[in-house]
Amino acid sequence: MIEVKGQTLMMPDGKRFRCAIGRGGYALDKREGDGATPIGTWPFRRVYYRPDRVAPPKTGLKTAPIVETDGWCDAPDDPAYNRPVTLPYPASHEEMWREDHLYDIVVVLGHNDDPPVPGRGSAIFMHVAREGYLPTEGCVALKREDLEKVLTLVAEGDAIAFLGP
Known part of the structure; x- marks a missing residue:
């Protein structure tokens, strides 16, 4: 299992990658808009990519190109909460x-999606990090090359564990 502790992503084979987490740190009780990365184990769902910027990532997960009309609902009172729109x-x-290039490759994690509970957090992704590994809005982010390496080792049914600080 892939694990994230502090700002380090650890692969089962011992490889480690620096990563960014949420501006709100880690949270056991994730809430919409708190900027926290949720502690827990979350399955990998799907990979989206910008076809005008990158090739489809090599991975065992389902992939889909992002198009200009793709969005992700983060309104807790909306029926499409924590779903693509x-x-x-x-x-x-x-x-x-x-x-920006943050979602050139973006992996949907299965946090609060089966079914979504209003207000418990939406759009927890693994995506490309900002320069300097600046904090995210609650996601985990890696250098693009590192994200691509991680994805080559991920398959359907795999998960990621956020362990906290």
Whole structure:
């Protein structure tokens, strides 16, 4: 199992990668908008990628290209909460097609999705890190090359454990 402790992602084979976590640190009781990375074990669901910037990642997970109308609902009172949506969308949402490179490769993690509980957190992803590994909004982020390496070792049914500080 892949584990994240502090700001280090640890692979089962012993490889380690620096990563960024949420600006709110780690949380056992994740809430929408707290900026925290949720402690727990979350399955890998799917990989999205920007086809105009990167090739489909080599991985054992399902992949799909991001298109300009892709979004992710983060409105707790909306029926599509913590689900992909098509833009324009009337409720609060994230845009998946970003001008920065954070979502050039983005992995959906199975946090609060089976079924989603309003307000317990949405859009917990593994994605490309900002320069300097600046904090995320609650996701885990790696250098693109490291993310690509990790994905080559991930398959359907695998999970990631966020252990905390």
